[in-house]
Amino acid sequence: MKKNLFLFLLLPVTSLVAQTFNASLSNINFLAANKVHKVGTDGSAAGNITLYTNVITIGTQSFDCIVRTVSISGGTFTLPGSPVAGTIPFDYAGATGTGMTGNQDRFFSPTFNWNAVPGGTCRFRFTFILGGSYNDLTNTGTGVTLQNVGINSYDIDGNGTAGSNQFNEFNRFSSYRIQTTGGNITTSYNAANGFTRFSSATNTNSTILTADATRLYLEYNSVSDFEVVVGGAAGVAYYFFDFGSGPTWTVTPTLQSVPVLDLNTATTGVNNTGSFCKGIVPFTSGSTNLTGTAGAINFAEITFQRSEILNG
Numbered sequence: 001m002k003k004n005l006f007l008f009l010l011l012p013v014t015s016l017v018a019q020t021f022n023a024s025l026s027n028i029n030f031l032a033a034n035k036v037h038k039v040g041t042d043g044s045a046a047g048n049i050t051l052y053t054n055v056i057t058i059g060t061q062s063f064d065c066i067v068r069t070v071s072i073s074g075g076t077f078t079l080p081g082s083p084v085a086g087t088i089p090f091d092y093a094g095a096t097g098t099g100m101t102g103n104q105d106r107f108f109s110p111t112f113n114w115n116a117v118p119g120g121t122c123r124f125r126f127t128f129i130l131g132g133s134y135n136d137l138t139n140t141g142t143g144v145t146l147q148n149v150g151i152n153s154y155d156i157d158g159n160g161t162a163g164s165n166q167f168n169e170f171n172r173f174s175s176y177r178i179q180t181t182g183g184n185i186t187t188s189y190n191a192a193n194g195f196t197r198f199s200s201a202t203n204t205n206s207t208i209l210t211a212d213a214t215r216l217y218l219e220y221n222s223v224s225d226f227e228v229v230v231g232g233a234a235g236v237a238y239y240f241f242d243f244g245s246g247p248t249w250t251v252t253p254t255l256q257s258v259p260v261l262d263l264n265t266a267t268t269g270v271n272n273t274g275s276f277c278k279g280i281v282p283f284t285s286g287s288t289n290l291t292g293t294a295g296a297i298n299f300a301e302i303t304f305q306r307s308e309i310l311n312g
Contacts, residue, residue, distance in 0.1 A: 025150040028243035029106035032093040043090035044077040062131030074120020078113035102209040117163040119233025127225040152246040153216040158203030161234040169195035169229035174221040177253035
């Protein structure tokens with residue numbers, strides 16, 4: 001039996017399409033000098049909002065990024081041992097600290113001390129906006145869509161204590177790469193929040209941040225905002241997010257691409273765009289319009305942003 005996937009839009013639409021810019025996997029920089037805490041004093045409490053200015057320039061247009069600390073439980077933001085003076089654990093800017101080396105100021109690098117098993121988590125939301133458009137009254141800005149954004153998550157390991165295995169959770173990415181032969185990262189699906197969990201398979205600490213075995217690389221075909229959940233248990237845990245293509249891998253990683261639904265079946269290929277203004281419209285028909293290497297689809301969850309809907 002032939003089945004179609006349908007989307008019903010039952011709400012009035014008044015938004016304009018967000019401006020789109022190609023980041024081309026270039027570096028996006030979260031520098032301490034460009035960090036301003038807009039809500040809260042140091043970003044370390046749920047509800048805190050931090051603005052990073054001039055994170056990337058594309059052509060002549062600069063962009064800012066709003067980082068929201070959505071929630072935190074089961075632990076606290078804590079500086080690493082022997083921290084560099086003048087740094088904070090919300091985004092540790094020092095190159096070294098106890099148990100790690102190679103951090104860069106432009107990384108987004110939160111550091112924690114988690115409670116004993118089952119430990120804790122912290123959730124962040126990143127929103128890209130036009131440079132200089134942040135509104136202090138609404139804590140928002142003019143949203144944009146960035147194409148071809150890469151994110152490295154380094155040092156997914158442990159601290160040497162039983163049960164200290166760290167993890168990251170992401171969603172809405174287009175593909176990811178990890179080292180499968182000799183690597184230390186396992187993947188699973190978190191049905192509670194709809195995110196993919198990337199967990200350390202060992203509680204051993206790696207002092208080299210960019211080591212292949214503890215590195216995750218994701219790409220987003222297009223992104224306006226996204227969330228990441230970090231977590232762990234039993235003591236110190238450091239997380240390092242490098243927005244960009246990152247260093248060359250020593251061992252060729254395994255690529256996994258998420259399933260893709262073609263929104264325009266009248267044009268050959270996938271990742272096409274199309275707009276319509278009528279009744280029920282099928283997303284796709286026929287198995288050739290569905291691609292991906294990450295496994296079979298059991299169900300599809302459709303999400304969209306108001307800023308990406310055509311007015312009228």
